[in-house]
Amino acid sequence: MPTFRRGHTTIAYTDTGAPAGREDAPVVLFAHGLLFSGWMFHPQVARLRDRYRCVTIDFRGQGNSPRALGGYDMDTLTVDVAELLRHLQIPVVNFVGLSMGGFVGIRLAARNPETVHTLTLMDTAATAEEPANRRKYRTLSAVYRVAGIRTVRSRVAPIMLADGNLDAPWVDEWMAMLERTDRAGLVKAIESVADRDPCEDEAIRIIAPTLVVVGAEDAATPPEKSRRLVELIADSRYCEIPGAGHSPTLERPDEVTGILEAFLSEYDM
Template identity: 50%
Template sequence: MPVTEVNGARIAYTDTGPRDAPVVVFGHGLLFGGWMFGPQIAALCTRYRCVTLDWRGQGESPATPGGYDMDTLTADALGLIEALGLAPAHWVGLSMGGFVGQRLAARHGEVLRSLTLLGTSAGAEDPGKARDYRRMAGVQRVIGVRPLLPRIRPLLFGPAFLANPAARPVLSAWQRRVVRLDRTGLRGAVHGVADRPGVETELGRIAVSTLVVTGADDVATPPVEARRIADLIPAADLRLLPGCGHTSTLEQPAAITALLEAFLGRLRRLPGQTAGA
């Protein structure tokens, strides 16, 4: 993967599709990387320039001594968009990528064309969950993440997906990747999520078209969180996926791809928009 330096961090990214096409930037969830959007990029990359970035200490981006808070990651995303000349771009963010997307749209809306939020929240982390996340982050720092995977899987994947034998290759691929992550970087990433402040008061400033999607079986960011976001962002479109957990791009890739194609396609057909908008 190519790497660019942003805000003192080396950020790994992918850049797929025609350079003169509308840009879609994908921000991944905690314990993943840009690879989690592979099915969507495969479908979109003939008509869109698809860019992923890996957050500090995750995916292929090296760990840094600090800077895992959501404000710093938002600055990283903005820096990558500016460094690659991607603005204005469509942002698609899942969970952690959604935390960043909301901040980016509220504070730097000029660099975005639209916002898609998948399985995410506008509020601070639930205190009980935050304590559990910090505890697990400390444990994995000492013994690694592998012993914790039985506790982590039900947070990231829905029961229907976990029970489906066809899901085993995806789960195996995720496990192979997550056990390789730098322990210090992973601890920082988890604390960045657990300690984040809410941004509910900022969402009214988001002016770009917004799609909010949640899995009905998402326990990490339950559907009530998506409904709250949709209520706070003017004219946001809310969609619920039955039988889906937190990691919708991998659990129901065809459904997410169809929603994105329809949403982005509508924006291209808006009056006053050019064919490449």
């Protein structure tokens, strides 16, 4: 997997490149949720890469990006994305962010409106984490740091997935990826999400056409938080995915890809 350096930090990414014969194809950048990596968008990349240049990023301490010495807050990750685009010489993207990736997408679209052509926000929010959830995530991360992900699987999976998807074939692959992840780096990432600042004041400044998607059974970021985003962002629309929890790109990949594909087609450059 290719990487780039930002200061002392190494960040991994994937890039399908432009489709054959379409050097000017629009770019879709995918930003993943906590406990995942760019891998969580592999069904979407597989279907879109014939029409779009698809790029994924692995945030610090997750996926193939190693632990960083510091800087795990949402502002730092937003700059990481901007620097990746600069590294790849990509001036404009269709940004797709899920959960943690959505926290970044809101900030990027508000601060760099010239960079974000369209914005898709999945299972995310503009609010800070509730205190009760902060405590829960800190407890889970403390246990995980000592014992590994399999010890807390029974508590983590119901937060991230709808009940009907807890035994999906890809769940073991996801858990194996987490088992290989540097624990200290992932704990930093968990804390950055738990302690994030709200960004409702930034969401109201977004001018990019925005698609808000949420799993109907999302326990981590319930649908009412996504509906609040639609209230904040002027040019936005809302879509709820039945049978999906906090990870609809994997739980209901065909439905999510179809909705995303239709949205992107409306705004093809």
